[in-house]
Amino acid sequence: MHLALPSRKTSNPPPYAPSRFPRIPTIRRRRLQTIAIGATLFIALIYICSKIFGDGDGIPSGTAPVVIVTVLDPEHYPKDYIENVKENRIEYARKHGYATLFPNITDYDLGGSPASWAKVPAIRHAMTNFPYSTYVWYLDQQSFIMNPDLTLETHVMAKSRLESTMIKDQPIVPPDSVIKTFGKLDGDHVDLVLTQDNEGLAPGSFIVRNGDWAKFFLDTWFDPLYRSYNFQKADTHALEHIVQWHPTILSKLAIVPQKLLNSYHKGREGTGEQGTYKDGDWVVRFAGCEQDATRNCIDEAEPFSKQWRTIFNARR
């Protein structure tokens, strides 16, 4: 039964009546919408501005991606040879926008250890002077860059390139040391690229990725206990030692074929065919000329010191 009678008015008055004049004027719905849209736009604007004007990873623009380090020994080498070596690096670096650093052996306190140790603080020095550079390429002074077209990034360090060229499961000290390079290593995780000659690791030309790991690696390598230990080949044997004993170093290491960045001019005794310099290789090195009394570094370098200029001029 639905009769058309209004329901009875309640006899209970409401306990409070809503006031028609609220003391705090609430924000109207429309105005709220406007505010929300405005805020969103504002945040978006800030975001876009930070993308455009902000310096991304904190790397200032114009930073050289690579620093080439060569430790010079002006006491034992003639001046023009040293100038020639310097020019070779500077010319190459100019072509690709790289930076260079040429410290002297005497710049660092080696505590009486052999002069070849100077490369370690020199790389550290380069990392200090160029903190935003990605790579440091150490190239010793018995060497020339012979192919100006190859860049470090594409020729060696590109992820795919590195993954295809790195030698896996390779004994650190040939022919058969127990410790071998990793069988599987992500190219992005490689922080140290080295080559081997037939006697072991060949740190005359190698690449380090700038960062915390590099500091750790270099400081560990430079430990006074290794320098005082009388390793037969000083820093080279110390390097072989730390690579084999410390997995945090081994796990960042990639060994690549020698000719990629470390071709030898005249094969040291036992250096295989693949390590010998051929035209078009990136680098030529006169490795071992210093230690061997029958060889003369200056004479060996003589033909190349002219040749690199012709090649560089031809490609200009």
Added chain:
Amino acid sequence: MSLSRSPSPRPGGGWASPGLNSPFASYSGRSSPVRSYSGNGANSVTWESAKAKSAGVNGYPSFSTQNNGFFNRHYRKLSSSLPSFNKAGEKSYAEKEKLGRGRSGRWNWFKSRRSRNSFLRKRILALLTFIVITIIFYTTPMHYWWRRTSWLGGGKKHVIILAANQGGGVMEWKGPREWAIERDSVRNKRKYANAWGYDLEIVDMSTKKRYAHEWRESWEKVDTIRNCLRKYPEAEWFWWLDLNTFIMEPSYSLQSHIFKNLAENTYRDINEYNPLNITHPFKGEHLDPLSRSAIGDGKAESINLIVPQDCSGFNLGSFFIRRSAWTDRLLDVWWDPVGYEQKHMEWEHKEQDALEFLYTNQPWIRPHTAFIPQRKINSFPPGACSDEGNNTLIHYDEKERDFLVNMAGCEWGRDCWGEMYNYRELSNFLNRTWWEKFKEDWVAVALFKITGKKFRL
């Protein structure tokens, strides 16, 4: 008054009850009840329907439509006890105040008193609920899980590594005192770890020829920490403790004692207290600014190792190390055969000396190492570092309620078990509950004064 709907048959009348209406409602002679409603025909008038009809005529229904439910009966009272808002605003509403009705005079006062009463009641109720919940929280394992969960209490992020059996094994046999020390020390740490939801890892450090290539006698801190890093993947900070330590104040959590305020509780510049006279910071021009800075980057987040220093240098009886890539590297190079070969005769304190050496010589270590005032986590008893008498930087102070005592070096000519026992008793005494304090400081004393006898309550 007319009803807007047909009265519900059940409560007042009984016309739906078949036994009542069937004999009269139909003349069919059937014994079984037949559903019959008033709409069935003119002759289906029953006593009940007639009654209902007459009730409609005289306006008084025989059943009540009011006052027949809890809410109806209490409507007025309930609403009057609800909090009333906007009393003042109501006045602007065009209705006039009517005398004797609503809020005025004594009635108003009475009402507000009533509502105030119920306010009070609610508050008391809330307070009681709170107390009950608190009690439940602390008496059940709930508080343990709260403290343990990494995003609440964060206990899971801390692991205590307790080195048991140091130097035991092939070197010497444990006597009853050594067993007692181990039992007390382990119990102390276990209680502490359980109270705050930390993990406790007890490691057997007895000397064994574990490594085929090297007699690496008791250089096992590194391997132990590495194992723990693997075993507790969620933990962030690892606290190494020697066996001869005792946590004096189990009520301090590691978070509140150290980690919540890491920057203030530690110092980065070793020149603040430098018993080894290490040159700090590095002088070499070739090093980066961070390595040459006295305080690293100065941020608490960059601290990966927290070490106390005693009178003769670093002390690894109680130290913290944090999971990080830096830590992996440190643990990796901490022990090295070339260093070991040259120095193992010289480095009496093994890892401790090796760490000092690394800190002194390798710049990458310093920006991530912090030192902590010794008494924060590693107070010494008067017997240790005693050459120059009591030192407020080094030795345990009962009044300042130091956190932990490390009976360092007690195995060389001191009484380890005696010291452990004394500190255990002292810790218990200092951390008495109020009830124990009442019993011992008031009741027992009063009884002693009255009877002249000592009581142990």
